[in-house]
Amino acid sequence: MAHCCSGNERDSLAKSVTDARDAILAASLPVQGTENVHLGNALGRVLAMDIHAPADVPAWSNSAMDGYALRSMDDDAIRRIIGQSFAGHPFKGRVGADECVRIMTGAVVPEGADAVLVQEEAEVHADRKITPQTVSKAGANIRQPGEDLQAGALALEAGTWLRPAQIGLLASLGIAELAVYRRLRVAFISTGDELRPLGGALAPGQIYDSNRYALHGMLERLDCEILDLGRIADDPESIEAALHSAATVADVVISTGGVSVGDADYIAALLGRLGTIHFWKINMKPGRPLAFGQLGNATFFGLPGNPVSAMVTFYQFVRPSILKRMGKAAPWTPPLLQLPLAQDLQKKPGRTDFQRGHLLQTPAGLQVAGIGQQASHIMSGMAHADCLIILAAEAGHAKAGSLVDVQILEGLV
């Protein structure tokens, strides 16, 4: 059956990007198993419990600056220095009238004091006295107990993906062990007679199995337990055996290649026979052929073989599905920015386009431009891109200056 119409990008059998993502997310159920891990090993995991602050943070009122702890009611009177309070070494006495305590940032504010005068505003005399150059208000330069979190307050909710800031917050609460969802087991295979391992020479028609490394990298970023089941030849029996063993060990099975309509493309037919095929075409470019379905207990994604298509479809569909299955709370898709185009972009109406782009810092503000060639085998474009420019299915060429949707590929965390 002809599935696409030459000269026309539309394909009546293809799902829209939004419908496909909605269907994939609806079928992606969070894992149930949890385990206890030490905080030092929790980066990238998803919290399986609410975390409440066991005590006020900060626990004591402490100084935000290096200076002198004093009573605000004594205005600009000369103060006698009666002691010192260093971080970890509090002053034990009490600050009285016309007295002060030398204090360092983070040190406990001594009893009796209600303000800290920064040292730049103090004239220091040889007889251990200071003259304030300003009058301090009550509370000045003091960090109050519970200002960050009060004892019992919800610090992080179950479903939080633990990145460095969350790890830092949990450490500030003194939490050493915590319950996280178990890691998702993701198996993948590359299919294709032309694929060769790295290192050896290539015979005519052969290529290196680059998808395997890109896929491995994308899965590693999601902290999955990765099961690399190798390169499988374009032979239905070998692919069937590989899919079968993958589905018995993994929560998610991913293949690349062999998903289109060629005579050596077996994935969609095999999925239909071995499991359930939900759909296998999406109205997008790159990445039209993408088989999604169920293989035993595993969710199955048959990604297209073209390397850019495999990465773009992973980011649009597999990553959101994995994040949801890992137990992460919504959102599962990155935010969309609207940015002005720096140059015209070519596009045929019919499919949602995910063009590789780069961000430009201009005097007029942030703009975005396409990266050269946009064909789905041009990996250098993907490697130089820092964002995807998303153009709606029905849209044609996009003019410089028009606003376009942009997904940033790299994040700080």
Ligand SMILES: Nc1nc2c(c(=O)[nH]1)N[C@H]1C(S)=C(S)[C@@H](COP(=O)(O)OP(=O)(O)OC[C@H]3O[C@@H](n4cnc5c(N)ncnc54)[C@H](O)[C@@H]3O)O[C@H]1N2
């Ligand atoms: N008659 C039609 N032909 C094609 C259609 C179509 O609708 N009708 N769709 C095209 C589109 S769009 C794509 S995308 C590809 C997807 O094809 P497959 O998923 O079946 O992938 P293959 O044919 O196996 O390979 C495509 C391409 O990618 C290279 N490849 C495959 N695996 C790897 C790997 N692991 N590492 C690096 N490169 C890989 C392969 O050598 C091919 O060049 O189908 C179009 N055809």
Ligand code: MOO
């Ligand atoms: O969708 Mo294919 O990925 O255009 O080459």
